[in-house]
Amino acid sequence: MLVVKKFGGTSVGSKDRILNVARRCIEEHQKGNDVVVVLSAMGKTTDELLAKAKDINPRASKREMDMLLTVGEQTSVSLMAMAMDALGVPAISLNAFQIGMKTTSAYGNARLKNIDTERIRHELESRKIVIVTGFQGINKYDDYTTLGRGGSDTTAVALAAVLHADTCEIYTDVDGVYTADPRIVKDARKMKEITYDEMLDLATLGAGVLHNRSVEMAKKYGVTLVVRSSLNDSEGTVVKEEVSVERMLVSGVALDKNAARISVMGLKDEPGIAFKLFDTLAKKHINVDIILQSIGREGTKDISFTVDEDEADETIAILTDNKNRITAKEITCQKEVAKMSIVGAGMMSNPGVAAKMFEALYNARVNINMISTSEIRVTVLVDQEDGEKALRACHEAFGLSEI
Ligand code: ADP
Ligand code: ASP
Ligand code: MG
16 A cells, blocks of 8 residues: 655654654554655744745745745655654655656746656655655756645645555644634534535635645545544544535635735726736736626726735736726725635535525624625635634534534
8 A cells, every 4th residue: 555644844843743753654654555755844944934035035036935945845854764764764855856846837836747756666665665845846947946835735645646645644733624723713623524625615715724736636636635633543534525424504614814805996997997907917927816896887997806915015016007007096905804714515505505604794793895606605805803703603603513
């Protein structure tokens, strides 16, 4: 059997934790299985490296940022190999170069394109535990790239896919996927199983327990994921195509504080304006989420939309540069907002779910700024200070803490 195990930052945050992970992997190896381990940077290393860069140059190039950030994962994999060696089991650490982990060229947000499995297979054949750097890749210029925050999950799923692994286990600091972030909602419940589609929405809408691209990739290649704790032996959550438990109306709720609302006002009320506006942003790789357009009045209209908060300043700069071309009179930005979502495949066939959510928000006296829906989710934009209250209110209204 071939097993891919990924351990996040907290799970390798100290010498003791590294030794704990080493022992768990060795246990698997001693069952006769091939073991590929993917690691994140230790503890808060990535945040610390980001802070160092900001201190020296707040506008550092994305290339140099990736050169810096990849150091974190390189440290943890080599220390892990040393730990396993000290425990008497042969292991080897490998980075993105050594396994030809090819990505697109977008520094800071690259997508995986190809992995050369030959070296890994060779090392596994000689019965070594293979330890791979998460989060990093190389592009066509032979530069380091990174996959976006939380990207080590995606490295693990990609390796599981190309190596045809029997399981892909994501070890973290919680026991599995919960109905809400257990740090915010104390009575959140651990789910036994969840579908790829629901998990993808939850991850995209703020449930940071899995990188959303890892879920996308797991679905595409049929990799069954297990999310579980690195600190205990509890069962965890299985992420897969179909679940056997009865579908809940709403299976989970998520909060994303990294949102900003941009309003572009006084636009000409004529064909092609929305195209010009969003095409300008798309060409600069700005991801736009909820969009709201007002009814045209006296020849003008307003368009509001949300972007990630860390892209808000760039968005404003791009729009200001193109103000005349897109016919905007005024552009404003509000950063103190949060997106709150409910997700559940069960809502597809049940009307009234959105109304129930709005009732819960009304009872909690939370004002809704924007709304967006899909078949299996409803998202509202609220003031940031209301975000956690809104999350708890919806969790309670849909009875998510009960079994
Ligand atoms: P790692 O470093 O192991 O990748 P992360 O910090 O990226 O860990 O993800 C784990 C964290 O995700 C948890 O500590 C938890 O606070 C947060 N989280 C957010 N939403 C959820 C959820 N629905 N279920 C479980 N954890 C969640
Ligand atoms: N170390 C990276 C981060 O902190 C990648 C990861 O942990 O998945 O975002
Ligand atoms: Mg993570």
